[in-house]
Amino acid sequence: MKILVPVKRVVDYNVKVRVKKDETDVELDNVKMSMNPFDEIAVEEALRLKEKGVASEIIAISLGLSEVQETIRNALAMGADSGIFVNCTSKLEPLSVAKILTSICNKIKPDLVIMGKQAIDDDMNATGQMLSAMLNWGQATFASKLEIQDKKIKVSREIDGGIENIEVNLPAIVTTDLRLNEPRYASLPNIMKAKRKPIDEIKVEDLNIDIEPRLEILKVEEPKSREAGIMVKSVDEMIEKLKNEAKVI
Amino acid sequence: MKTLVIVDHSNNKLEKSTLNTVKAGTQLENVDLLVLSDNCKDICNELIHIKNINNIFINENDVFKNQLAEDSANFIAENFKDYTNILFSNTSNGKNIAPRLAGLLDTMIIPDVIEIVDKQTFKRPIYAGNAIATCKSKNKINIITIRSTAFEEAEMSDENIGEIKEIGSLTSNNLTKYLNSELTKSERPELTSADIVVSGGRGLGSAENFQVLEKLADKLGAAMGASRAAVDAGYVPNDWQVGQTGKIVAPNLYIAVGISGAIQHLAGMKDSKVIVGINKDEEAPIFSISDYGLADDLFKAVPEMESKLN
Ligand SMILES: Cc1cc2nc3c(=O)[nH]c(=O)nc-3n(C[C@H](O)[C@H](O)[C@H](O)COP(=O)(O)OP(=O)(O)OC[C@H]3O[C@@H](n4cnc5c(N)ncnc54)[C@H](O)[C@@H]3O)c2cc1C
Numbered sequence A: 001m002k003i004l005v006p007v008k009r010v011v012d013y014n015v016k017v018r019v020k021k022d023e024t025d026v027e028l029d030n031v032k033m034s035m036n037p038f039d040e041i042a043v044e045e046a047l048r049l050k051e052k053g054v055a056s057e058i059i060a061i062s063l064g065l066s067e068v069q070e071t072i073r074n075a076l077a078m079g080a081d082s083g084i085f086v087n088c089t090s091k092l093e094p095l096s097v098a099k100i101l102t103s104i105c106n107k108i109k110p111d112l113v114i115m116g117k118q119a120i121d122d123d124m125n126a127t128g129q130m131l132s133a134m135l136n137w138g139q140a141t142f143a144s145k146l147e148i149q150d151k152k153i154k155v156s157r158e159i160d161g162g163i164e165n166i167e168v169n170l171p172a173i174v175t176t177d178l179r180l181n182e183p184r185y186a187s188l189p190n191i192m193k194a195k196r197k198p199i200d201e202i203k204v205e206d207l208n209i210d211i212e213p214r215l216e217i218l219k220v221e222e223p224k225s226r227e228a229g230i231m232v233k234s235v236d237e238m239i240e241k242l243k244n245e246a247k248v249i
Numbered sequence B: 001m002k003t004l005v006i007v008d009h010s011n012n013k014l015e016k017s018t019l020n021t022v023k024a025g026t027q028l029e030n031v032d033l034l035v036l037s038d039n040c041k042d043i044c045n046e047l048i049h050i051k052n053i054n055n056i057f058i059n060e061n062d063v064f065k066n067q068l069a070e071d072s073a074n075f076i077a078e079n080f081k082d083y084t085n086i087l088f089s090n091t092s093n094g095k096n097i098a099p100r101l102a103g104l105l106d107t108m109i110i111p112d113v114i115e116i117v118d119k120q121t122f123k124r125p126i127y128a129g130n131a132i133a134t135c136k137s138k139n140k141i142n143i144i145t146i147r148s149t150a151f152e153e154a155e156m157s158d159e160n161i162g163e164i165k166e167i168g169s170l171t172s173n174n175l176t177k178y179l180n181s182e183l184t185k186s187e188r189p190e191l192t193s194a195d196i197v198v199s200g201g202r203g204l205g206s207a208e209n210f211q212v213l214e215k216l217a218d219k220l221g222a223a224m225g226a227s228r229a230a231v232d233a234g235y236v237p238n239d240w241q242v243g244q245t246g247k248i249v250a251p252n253l254y255i256a257v258g259i260s261g262a263i264q265h266l267a268g269m270k271d272s273k274v275i276v277g278i279n280k281d282e283e284a285p286i287f288s289i290s291d292y293g294l295a296d297d298l299f300k301a302v303p304e305m306e307s308k309l310n
Helices: A037-051 A068-078 A094-108 A127-135 A188-194 A235-245 B017-026 B041-047 B069-079 B092-104 B210-220 B228-232 B285-289 B298-308
Strands: A002-006 A009-011 A033-035 A057-064 A082-087 A112-116 A138-149 A152-159 A162-169 A172-176 A199-203 A215-221 A230-232 B003-006 B031-037 B055-060 B085-089 B110-113 B115-118 B121-126 B131-137 B142-146 B163-166 B176-183 B196-200 B223-226 B253-257 B274-279 B292-295
Touching: A002 A037, A002 A094, A009 A068, A033 A037, A033 A068, A037 A057, A037 A068, A037 A112, A037 A172, A057 A068, A057 A094, A068 A082, A068 A188, A068 A199, A082 A094, A094 A127, A094 B092, A112 A127, A127 A138, A127 A172, A127 B069, A127 B092, A138 A162, A138 B069, A138 B092, A138 B176, A152 A172, A152 B092, A162 A172, A230 A235, A235 B274, A235 B292, A235 B298, B003 B017, B003 B069, B003 B092, B017 B031, B017 B085, B017 B142, B031 B041, B031 B069, B041 B055, B069 B092, B085 B092, B092 B110, B092 B142, B110 B121, B196 B210, B210 B223, B210 B253, B210 B298, B223 B228, B274 B285, B274 B298, B285 B292
Parallel strands: A002 A057, A002 A112, A057 A082, A082 A199, A112 A172, A138 A172, A230 B292, B003 B031, B003 B085, B031 B055, B055 B163, B085 B142, B110 B142, B196 B223, B196 B253, B253 B274, B274 B292
Antiparallel strands: A009 A033, A138 A152, A152 A162, A162 B176, A215 B131, B115 B121, B121 B131
16 A cells, blocks of 8 residues: 655744744744644654555655755655655645645555645645545545555544544545644654655646646734733632623623 | 535534624625535524525535535535635534535635635634735635634524525535544533633643533633643543644633643634633743733642632
């Protein structure tokens, strides 16, 4: 079984993001970048399926400028077998990413795509579902547990009311939620080994796909800030404030 | 120009966030509703009271019992292509179905909208709410999910004003099968629409210790929430998680107990009207957004607070 894992390079989750003065974007110069945490969970899950003998090959793919090859290398250092780098200099929306991934899936024919439920930069939560639609494959979003049985995958999904269990025919798309697993760190020997693993480069122009953005970003601004509050000294004072000042209890 | 609002429900009970989504829809134009369910009756009995809508379309079919994304997205794509806007609530159902529909219709989804600036311009939070992006859409069809805490509820009338019409037909997909659900049982108000939310974090230390908080919540008639750390540690169920990648809440009062205040958590609650932080570390970031902070041991402060409320 072949698993494709898309990985995205994003601002590290520990960075406090700031809006640029000219309000065109957030500040991205000299900011620490990492693999999207949900994608790390996706890589980890693929590795576990390989360790169980269910999967035979794991391919990590990333789209963007040449820096995204670092993110692919991270996935290779965790244990993925090979990488695909789609070289693209223009900004990509989930719709375009889904189209590019569709074209790649049609070429390399994975049995399963495991990907993050959302990227922590644009918080879109969209690419997996769009890709499933375009491929006409089943989707299992927000996965917290999965199990492969023959030509099917059983998935527990985190939903608003609790957990939902579904069964999806393969090939399928799974998007990961936080509880699926705890990703491993790459060991030093594996980081060294990853340097020799192959990364295929594809130029986005060669795929002949319309990647013109459909959403024009007019402005990126700071959210409304809250007025500073106060520290109270006791529970009595807290209750008094909530009753008489804030009037919320 | 026509706007369709997809009615969200679970087990044939209307999800309240639908009313906020309808309100957002009325800022666009000509709102119709669509209910996909195996039994629409109870849901429709509520929907017919909503003001300022045109039609309530329903398709009652066993296929829609569990709202699988494959069936719902196919049905909407086949029957409602001529609409300008299709709105979902940004719930787990909406997040599951809307992007699939967008993929089918070759349109870029506009998720988690908090403000409609004009008919093609929308505001949405990015980077865990640390920035707000204004997006102008070049889509022919806008597929939008609405953050319910950013919109009021639609106005309701005492009279039955909506008209119900059956529409479309569909055969089931053979890609996905629903097996079962393990739903969290609770007598408390629903987390995303509650007036008061009491949330606990890693500081609680165990599932048993959460009872300290639950007593306070019950005294206040509050819903229970949690940080990711508390969910990951298995203290509480996953559907209690508040934050960037959990639920978004904006109650009148949010009480954060034993929660440090990571940006990912703040993203889910910082629009609450009044925020209370209780943490033994007086440097905890939660205090920087708290209206009222109390630096104290929660195991002392929370039972005391509970006993002093009447
Ligand atoms: C991709 C990603 C997504 C995430 N999404 C979310 C999300 O949606 N929601 C979310 O909440 N987090 C999310 N997180 C996690 C987030 O970064 C923090 O790790 C998490 O919020 C911390 O939870 P906490 O505040 O309970 O734990 P901690 O940060 O460990 O804080 C515990 C607090 O309890 C206090 N405490 C301990 N004992 C006591 C006591 N006896 N009395 C009083 N106070 C006490 C401590 O002083 C401390 O401040 C996400 C992280 C990532 C990487």
